[in-house]
Amino acid sequence: MTTFVRNSWYAAAWVDEVGDAMVARRILGEPLVLFRSADEGIVALLDQCPHRLLPLSMGVVAEGRIQCGYHGIEFNGAGRCVRVPGQDMIPPTAKVRTFPVVERFGLVWVWMGDEEAADPALLPVVERYGAPGWALLDGGYQHHASNYRNIIENLMDPAHTTFVHKGTIGNPAATDEPVKVGKLDGGLVAYRWVENSPPSPFDRLVMEVTGSVDRGQFFYYYLPGTSCVDIISIPAGTEREDEVMDAKxxxxxxxxxxxxxxxRNTHFFWLHLRNYRLEDEEWAAGLRANLDKTFLEDAVIVKAIQDEQDRTGLHQRTALAIDRAPVMALAMLDKMVREEGAAVAAE
Structure with a gap:
């Protein structure tokens, strides 16, 4: 049984990736091709010519139409065949499936399920995006050789950071701090505060702080595949209202x-917003490299886990208290998959 939710928006590419050429990307097992059409903007088509099933991405984009690389058959952004070289009659079956597309947050989002349910209001919310006083790093992409369920578990597990990310975001001071879990509308959060601790070298670089600090880690998961980690460092005892924490x-x-x-594989897109060193391009370049390194450290872990799961047919052999948030996240995902499957079966 598939573990995918189809009635959802999925990041398919960064808008800047889709230039004059095409982007071929397999999503939920379906081959897609994205390109800029003459009249539809960025579109997503099934990457398959209806004639002999050659991937359309092996062709070219000509005057805003996609031309099959086998016989030159051309399709517009609506998936309709507009030209067959050597004949005037266009067969009614010469058409390609299209997928709803929305551009937001610099990304191309594709809806993989029922087209009538493709509501842009269901897109993820990105806090502080475009707000004054916040700097953006975007364009992040990695390919992770693991089922996205393993990545969800990793992202909802604050306890692993001390051991996996020793040279990047690991914080030994947080090792024994318990993780709390709370349910949200359409997701959940795992979080903890490490209070009244010495400022780290990173804190001193960014903040004007002489005493201790309170550090907050909030790991959010929104169904079916969005993660947000909110990292906060404030002078100890500071009020924990959003406006105050953003300012101080x-x-x-x-x-x-x-x-x-x-x-067995996942496209991993990332973006990062920060309220410090807003105009420092050198700092931003170093931060981007550090984030890429951190996410690649996770990629090594989840691939090794996937390999052993494939070899043994097991998910894990024992459970720990730190599994609470990951288990809850996957239970919510499984429920969403079941409900969608039941709705389709009832049609």
Whole structure:
């Protein structure tokens, strides 16, 4: 049984990726091709010519139409065949499936399910995006050789950061701090505060702080594949209202958008918002490299887990208290998959 939710928006590419050429990307097991059409903007088509099934991405984009690389058959942004070289009659079956597309947050989002249910209001919300006083790093992409369920578990597990990310975001001071879990509308959050602790070298670089700090880690998960990590460092005892923490502390929102390629691979898109060093391009370049390194450290872990799951047929052999948030996240996902499957079966 598939683990995918189809009635959802999935990040398919960064808008800047889709230039004059095409982007071929497999999503939920379906081959898609994205290109800029003459009249539809960026569109997503099934990457398959209806004639001999050659991937359309092996062709070219000509005058805003996609031309099959086998016989030159051309399709417009609506998936309709507009030209067949050597004949005037266009067969009614010469058409390609299209997928709803929306551009937001610099990303191309594709709806993989029922077209009539493709509501842009269901797109993820990105806090502080475009707001004054916040700097953006975007364009992040990695390919992770693991089922997206393993990545969700990883992202909802604050306890692993100390051990996996020793040289990047690991914080030994948080090792024994318990993780609390709360349910949200359409997701959940795992969080903890490490209170009254010495400022880290990173804190000192960014904040004007002489005493201790309170550090907050909030790991949000929104169905079916959006993660946001809200990292806060404020002078100890500071009021914990959003406006106060934004003004007096160091804060960053790290978003990951998980798009299953298939049951064994995941497209991992990321963007990052911060309220510090807003105009420092050198700092931003170093931060981007550090984030990429951090996410690649996770990619190594989830691939090794996937390999062992494939070899043994098991998910895990024992459970720990730190599994609470990951277990809850996957239970919510499974419920969403079941409900969607039941609705389709009832039609």
């Amino acid at each position: 502390g160091m804060r960053a929102f790290s978003y990951k958008f998980l798009t299953p390629e298939d049951e």
